[in-house]
Amino acid sequence: MDDSEPRAEGPPPEAFAGLFRVAEVTVDDGQLRYYGEPLVSGERLERRLWPVFRDRGYEVRLTNEPRRDPLTGVETGGRRYVLVATPRSTGIDGIPWTNLLFAALTVLSTLVAGSRWYGADLSDPTNLLAGWPFALAVLSVLGVHELGHYALSRYHGVDASLPYFIPLPNVIGTMGAVIRMRGRMPDRKSLFDIGVAGPLAGLVATCVVTVVGLYLDPVPEPAIPITFNYPPLVQILADLTGQPLTYSGGEVVNPVVFAGWVGMFVTFLNLIPVGQLDGGHLVRAMVGKRHETVGALVPAALFGLAAYLYYVREAAFNAVFLWVLWGVFTLGFAYAGPATPIYEDGLDAKRTALGIVTFGLGALCFTPVPFELVMP
Structure with a gap:
């Protein structure tokens, strides 16, 4: 599903000011995806944002993926940057x-x-x-x-x-x-x-x-x-x-x-x-x-x-x-x-x-x- 804002425990886009310009936010099966444009190098961006996401219980990575039509899902050419935040856990979830x-x-x-x-x-x-x-x-x-x-x-x-x-x-x-x-x-x-x-x-x-x-x-x-x-x-x-x-x-x-x-x-x-x-x-x-x-x-x-x-x-x-x-x-x-x-x-x-x-x-x-x- 698509949301204009991440779920409550996710960092708001304002937390990325001067680092990453957020254009769209989606939430899918607990994973947060912030689409936009990095304003600094990828290495510096991850270094600055990693503790922000970690404090909220997420691991974050900067990646890029093909642009797709929002209705059909067909690739439209080019790529776009996305910050992918995945819930982190250091415990055992259920019986392994x-x-x-x-x-x-x-x-x-x-x-x-x-x-x-x-x-x-x-x-x-x-x-x-x-x-x-x-x-x-x-x-x-x-x-x-x-x-x-x-x-x-x-x-x-x-x-x-x-x-x-x-x-x-x-x-x-x-x-x-x-x-x-x-x-x-x-x-x-x-x-x-x-x-x-x-x-x-x-x-x-x-x-x-x-x-x-x-x-x-x-x-x-x-x-x-x-x-x-x-x-x-x-x-x-x-x-x-x-x-x-x-x-x-x-x-x-x-x-x-x-x-x-x-x-x-x-x-x-x-x-x-x-x-x-x-x-x-x-x-x-x-x-x-x-x-x-x-x-x-x-x-x-x-x-x-x-x-x-x-x-x-x-x-x-x-x-x-x-x-x-x-x-x-x-x-x-x-x-x-x-x-x-x-x-x-x-x-x-x-x-x-x-x-x-x-x-x-x-x-x-x-x-x-x-x-x-x-x-x-």
């Missing part, structure tokens, strides 16, 4: 059925994967529960990572969804977990805090899971055609606990250790410093708009790693393909760019130091050839 459904499916898929690692005979459905230690460990490291992001999003008043777990019938039973960031980042400090919380929280959970797994009994080597190489952090934890990573007699470490490996692999990938990955958020917060230089170098570095593995190390094809694939992914991430904060105030020294430490911890989760396919 989609999140719960995906979580239940991921529990099932990780139980199947875990049962295979423990060598259970799945022709008997009751043996599915044999995989519960692995499933619990994997879901813990992934869930804690995403809940770290969610908790800091709530702290900074940024609208974010609960975690979505992604089930997948592979050797770990999942493609990971994600949250949707629906709100704007107020400043570089909040962008950094939200970005760093996931990797650090996830690494704590990963280290706990790995240490627990090292103390659990080894299992017979499963009939799964894949082997995993340990990153330095696993080696460090094994040395600190005095527990072995290899066994004789056809046994291997408990699959819970492999769940820790999953957490470390996910942490490293998330800390690649480009785009909407956690590492991209950290670099954007730490160096500001100079992040574009870093983002441009990342795909080249990954393609270079793939070339090194192929020509120098003569590594297996799967390792070369993995980093070529991530090189392509990061090209897309770099093009999309990271989240853009409203205010560009720099970070304090403590956060900058924490960011450097976080990238250092991520490096300990890296191994050039994470896994190898075992050919029959």
Whole structure:
């Protein structure tokens, strides 16, 4: 429907004086749309109006859209500017059925994967529960990572969804977990805090899971055609606990250790410093708009790693393909760019130091050839 004025809790057009000349206001399903002409740059406009809308409970963005005939809706040529104000919410609206459904499916898929690692005979459905230690460990490291992001999003008043777990019938039973960031980042400090919380929280959970797994009994080597190489952090934890990573007699470490490996692999990938990955958020917060230089170098570095593995190390094809694939992914991430904060105030020294430490911890989760396919 069309209204001459926004609903009562929306900012009146007079609040935009000298910033945006309002010609028309519409209200559609709670979303306010102010059509008109900006009188200042888009960046300055959003920076000035963001707190005005936020105080009224809205997120605002400046965009433009095709001009349309008001009666037929047919495009008439040209474009017009519009301030789109969407109600913001940092709470949980009702029961998150989609999140719960995906979580239940991921529990099932990780139980199947875990049962295979423990060598259970799945022709008997009751043996599915044999995989519960692995499933619990994997879901813990992934869930804690995403809940770290969610908790800091709530702290900074940024609208974010609960975690979505992604089930997948592979050797770990999942493609990971994600949250949707629906709100704007107020400043570089909040962008950094939200970005760093996931990797650090996830690494704590990963280290706990790995240490627990090292103390659990080894299992017979499963009939799964894949082997995993340990990153330095696993080696460090094994040395600190005095527990072995290899066994004789056809046994291997408990699959819970492999769940820790999953957490470390996910942490490293998330800390690649480009785009909407956690590492991209950290670099954007730490160096500001100079992040574009870093983002441009990342795909080249990954393609270079793939070339090194192929020509120098003569590594297996799967390792070369993995980093070529991530090189392509990061090209897309770099093009999309990271989240853009409203205010560009720099970070304090403590956060900058924490960011450097976080990238250092991520490096300990890296191994050039994470896994190898075992050919029959």
